[in-house]
Amino acid sequence: MTETKAQQLATRCVHAGELADSHGSPHTPIYATTTFKFANTAALLDVVEGRQAGSLYTRYGLNPTIQALEAKLASLEGAEAAFAFASGMAAEAALFLAHGRQGIVCIGDAYGGTLELIAEQLPLLGIPTHLILGSELDRLDGLLAAGARLVFLETPTNPALELFDIAAIAEQVHAHGALLAVDNTFASPVNQQPLALGADFAVHSATKYLGGHSDLTAGALMASKALLDPIWGWRKNLGSMPAPETCSQLARSLRTLVVRVRQQNATAQAIADAMTRHPRIRRVLYPGLGDFPGHELAARQMSGFGGMLTLEIDADTAGTAAVVDRLKLFSIAASLGGVESLVTQPVTTTHHGLSEDERARRGISGAMVRLSVGLEDAGDLIADLQQALD
Ligand code: PLP
Numbered sequence: 001m002t003e004t005k006a007q008q009l010a011t012r013c014v015h016a017g018e019l020a021d022s023h024g025s026p027h028t029p030i031y032a033t034t035t036f037k038f039a040n041t042a043a044l045l046d047v048v049e050g051r052q053a054g055s056l057y058t059r060y061g062l063n064p065t066i067q068a069l070e071a072k073l074a075s076l077e078g079a080e081a082a083f084a085f086a087s088g089m090a091a092e093a094a095l096f097l098a099h100g101r102q103g104i105v106c107i108g109d110a111y112g113g114t115l116e117l118i119a120e121q122l123p124l125l126g127i128p129t130h131l132i133l134g135s136e137l138d139r140l141d142g143l144l145a146a147g148a149r150l151v152f153l154e155t156p157t158n159p160a161l162e163l164f165d166i167a168a169i170a171e172q173v174h175a176h177g178a179l180l181a182v183d184n185t186f187a188s189p190v191n192q193q194p195l196a197l198g199a200d201f202a203v204h205s206a207t208k209y210l211g212g213h214s215d216l217t218a219g220a221l222m223a224s225k226a227l228l229d230p231i232w233g234w235r236k237n238l239g240s241m242p243a244p245e246t247c248s249q250l251a252r253s254l255r256t257l258v259v260r261v262r263q264q265n266a267t268a269q270a271i272a273d274a275m276t277r278h279p280r281i282r283r284v285l286y287p288g289l290g291d292f293p294g295h296e297l298a299a300r301q302m303s304g305f306g307g308m309l310t311l312e313i314d315a316d317t318a319g320t321a322a323v324v325d326r327l328k329l330f331s332i333a334a335s336l337g338g339v340e341s342l343v344t345q346p347v348t349t350t351h352h353g354l355s356e357d358e359r360a361r362r363g364i365s366g367a368m369v370r371l372s373v374g375l376e377d378a379g380d381l382i383a384d385l386q387q388a389l390d
Contacts, residue, residue: 009076009190010258017071017251019064027255028068030248034058058244060236065244069251073210076189076254077202079222083235084247088185088205089113090240091219095201096122096150097238098231099179103128103148105140108164109157109362110183111205112350118152133362134162140169144176152203154183155192156294159310159346159370160363161285163294166301170198179227185209185337190261191304200227208337209307212253212260218242260339263375264307270378271371271385272309280323280389282367283312307373308336310346313389317366320345324369326388329376336372341381344370 007015019028036055038044046052047062056062061070066084073082085091092114096104104127106118118129130148132139140151151173155164166182173180181201182194188209194202204210206218219242221231235241242250265288272286287298288305298305313320324332330343334350344350351364359365373381 012072012075013257014255016075017068017073019068028065028248028251030244031055031058031063031065032244033063036062059239059241061232061241063244065251066241066247069247069254072251072254073204073206073220074222076257077184077195077222078193079195079202080224081228082220082222083228083231084206084242084250085219085221085235086240086242086246087217088183088203088207088219089117090235090238091203091205091221092152092183093117094231094234094238094240095181095203095221096127096152097234099181099227100129100150100152101125101127103130103143103146103150105130105132105143105148105151107132107137107140107151107153107169108134108155108162109160109364110152110154111158111185112353114152114154114183134164137169140172141176144173144178149178150181151178152181152183154186156186156287156298156306156308158186158308158350159285159368161287161292161294161308161310163287163297163301165297166192166194166197166199170200174198186308187302187306188257188261188337190258191265191306192302195222197301200224206250208335209261209264210254210257210337211250212257212337212339214333214335214338214340216246216249216253218246218250260375261307262304264373265304267375267378267381268307268309268371268373269305271373271382274382275309275311275385278386278389280314281311282314285310285312309371309373311369311371311385312365312367313369315367317345317347320367320369321348323388327384328387329381329384330371336370338372339375341374341376342372346370 047054070082170180179200182199183203185205202222204220269288286309330341333342
């Protein structure tokens with residue numbers, strides 16, 4: 001490993017965790033093996049019984065390609081350690097099963113799969129779960145006093161880009177002896193460092209900005225070793241390990257994370273600025289706009305405003321769909337964080353399953369269009385939006 005903690009994020013993205021091999025490969029090779037040989041039984045027992053670090057079995061994560069990726073992932077969030085997972089949902093499921101069994105509170109508009117797991121599957125196991133909106137934060141103390149031990153939130157949220165104060169919520173959660181997990185998928189470690197702000201876990205769908213090219217599915221948890229330890233057995237025995245090939249592909253993407261995200265920040269800001277001036281746009285939701293309600297908090301706890309923004313078009317649901325359908329450079333697709341720009345109408349994708357009332361409660365309207373800004377030229381993307389709106 002050639003990186004030190006004092007180095008800047010861009011340097012750590014390139015160098016952290018990389019294994020030097022005897023052939024001089026500049027980065028970690030893919031160990032496409034499921035198992036590893038030992039010279040004798042004593043050497044095997046040293047690894048099995050934890051006296052010696054070593055490679056053993058890939059589903060356990062004891063494979064050099066996986067461990068090199070995990071060292072890089074930990075470094076990106078300033079964490080002591082990290083676990084890689086087969087998906088963001090696999091990471092969340094292991095986190096909830098290891099640390100949330102006494103009760104989970106989810107604050108705000110988390111990803112739909114997260115909400116479904118918390119509201120529908122975990123209660124089947126007898127786990128008490130609570131979903132509260134950002135406007136209901138006054139309920140948090142009561143739920144923690146009643147025994148909830150894990151608080152989960154995303155900031156900024158999807159699609160309204162609502163901001164939560166990580167440092168203030170971490171203090172409140174810790175006062176009750178509970179833990180705070182922040183899904184940092186939307187912001188990425190380039191724009192926000194939840195652990196430095198006091199959170200106990202950073203959670204990622206690495207499928208998004210970390211992978212960055214819409215070509216891999218993976219997840220990650222970053223935390224202290226003590227907090228990751230109880231998660232180890234759940235990941236191992238639920239079998240939620242990513243393949244070494246995927247880990248290598250993800251490590252490759254991480255080497256360019258900083259340049260990608262900084263460019264996406266700049267392009268999103270340019271689009272947000274241009275769209276505030278367009279007569280067919282009612283509202284632009286983007287933390288980088290001076291008059292956005294969460295702007296001050298974003299400026300305090302984020303180092304960049306991100307590549308995600310939401311437009312509210314002056315049209316009904318069908319009229320908004322017609323604008324979306326006229327876009328040429330933005331593809332209609334549900335994911336985010338890739339090099340290609342994507343567009344979704346939340347009522348047709350992420351919030352499709354919710355009732356009208358629930359959508360209204362969450363401030364989701366048919367006029368909303370969520371953009372995931374890619375690496376195309378900002379002027380071309382603005383021109384595409386303008387032709388679709390005009
Ligand atoms: N968290 C956020 C913010 C997401 O947007 C998603 C997926 O869209 C997930 C978690 C789940 O990740 P995955 O699809 O990798 O399981």
